[in-house]
Amino acid sequence: MSNTIVIIRYRALPEHVDTARQEITALVACVLASEPDCSGITLLQDSADPTGFTLIETWPSREIFLGPHMQQPHIQSFIQAADRFLAGPPDISFWHPVTAA
Template sequence: MSGAVVIVSYRALPERVDTAKREIGTLIAAVQAIEPDCGGITMLQDASDPARFTLIEYWPSQETFLGPHMQQPHIQSFIQSAGAFLAGPPDISFWHPVGGA
């Protein structure tokens, strides 16, 4: 797969883990239904710290993720409501596949 692999890490408020899991899952469903540039998203929950969630996302480029994707109404709505269930902003990093290893 070419393009960008985006790793997004969230920390839920301890008392809002179930809400965070539900809201992140709803956001993923919206992105996958509405944004054709998204090549897939996997949500992981830390086995030893259930308040930690990581998304592995596939996009054609970092610019697509940071530009059109971040301007979508469902993303902006999530950002506005996230303070109710997340401990802070996500950590976002960009990766690319390395072939032949």
């Protein structure tokens, strides 16, 4: 079974782009350091619109991402603080790699 790729898109409040970048970067570091199920995260910032951030994460399954991962204290803390620097909830989508037939 292949990994699940999770794409998370955030929109920062224009006046809090630096704070959003710092908070998301800190969250990524915490997830990578404390959640062995996560096998990688890439953080991107939109070069045309700096309020846009995208995370590309690799997890064993959608269920692990939505279950144990989302219940972690660092995730819950980020969610509680996010309205200070984000324009709304993230857009989260789930993908799988396509292999040649």
